[in-house]
Amino acid sequence: MTDTILETDGLTREFTGFLAVDGVSLRVETGTIHALIGPNGAGKTTCFNLLTSFLPPTRGTIKFKGRDITGMKPAMVARLGLIRSFQISAVFPHLTALENVRLALQRARGASFDFWRSDRALAVYDNRARELLYDVGLTGFAETVVADLSYGLKRALEIATTLALDPEMMLLDEPTAGMGHGDVDRIVDLIKRIRKGRTILMVEHNLSVVEGLCDTITVLTRGKVLAEGNYETVSKNPEVIAAYLGTADA
């Protein structure tokens, strides 16, 4: 039997007059890549916000590594090793690529409230930051201000920054959204390389990415789990096909 790293029970989030996430019970097994798919407005991103405490759930519980993290502060969830990325590329645009990654590595020294110390104290992280940049194909961009990087490179940088925390579990919100083919392949390769020793939960629209990458797929529609299983099972499920393509009588 495999271990469950993340487990939700009856997770619900209500916005005024509207159930964005409705009783979702999710179980993510340790070491797998788990995809969360579904049409627009299915509640995927809300789910991510709930899992990382960026939004408090209306009802339901979330357990990470067997520990109840419901209602915990988002920064605390991150410190437990559950790190998210964002749909819009989450970088620090006016810092250099190196500084972006270093800001994550800097977590290792604790809270960094030392305003009286020179930032040369951070130079010890430079080598590790360069290694991470190399891993995601950003060698040579270390000193570039991130605002000047292309979209695909920003997403790669975001993954490098997330990896810098060496998280046990990563939540990737549409890692390939808005990318050209070349960039998509690069990100898929990257995810394959970094999955070792980690669990990944990702929201993804690109089904070919999901097919090649994910062990388990959960389909959400209108805030509810519609189907779950591997790609084979899910892609043949008539309800899933109906949800994605619409039905004759819909």
Next chain:
Amino acid sequence: MFGFSRAQSIAFILMVVLIAVCPFVLYPVFLMRVLTAALFACSFNLMIGYVGLLSFGQAAFFGMGSYVAAWTMKAWHVDASVAIVLGGLTGAALGLVLGYLAIRRSGIYFAMITLALAQMVYFFCLEAPFTGGEDGIQQVPRGHLFGLIDLNNDMTMYWVTAAVFIGGFLLVHRIIHSPFGQVLKGIRENEPRATSLGYRTDDYKLIAFVLSCMIAGVAGGTKALVFGIATLTDVHYSTSGEVVLTTLLGGLGTVFGPAVGALVVTSMENYLAQFGAWVTVTQGAIFMICVLAFRRGIIGELGAFLKISL
């Protein structure tokens, strides 16, 4: 040196030289006004330029620092250094309370809350007996520094003011270029991302706010000693507005911008004073030109032109 880039080191040396030479050419009391205004603007710039929070109540901390320094000098006859330190501590303590309430919001809401809280401080100062109400605290003695140096001489007072300014200026610079400052910049750039990396962003914002208020309090305390008065003007919202103007004009988020802005604004007030209401009209016009034509401020535009960070 102190984490300055090469261009910044040159600019810093130039600034120190100017501070050293100017009192032999210009009226020292005017220059002290510039220096205290510059330190006040530096404290404001720490919040707006590096945390991205517009505090519209910075005068509350400046003014309370000024009142406390003036009162302790006059009533307790403390040492000048003690008065200035107490001014700073007052700013910090008040900043801790008001900041705790205000940092939960950002953008325009943060500006409005700080303005509202600063107005409360203003009315407190208007009513509280120790502030002297409309009269303020007048004829504050300058006293002695470390029990030795008599500050009644303008030149002596000037060197002390200059030292306080340079100390505060370097402190702000160190804060910005520290591991803590790096986190602040992350918060300014993308707060949700900083949170997702495990930083409790409110804690950083609060510490930065308290530091900023402390420096504002030191500036206020020093100003009270220089002019021998603490009045309601120091806590008035127009003083908060003026520091916004000063910093914008000099260059938001630049190292030297607030000092240059303070020099320009204070000079205008000083040399245009004979034209009465025209001072505010001129300030308004310059502010509009700044917003329309050179948004990065004097130093921001200069830095962009020379392709260096000043």
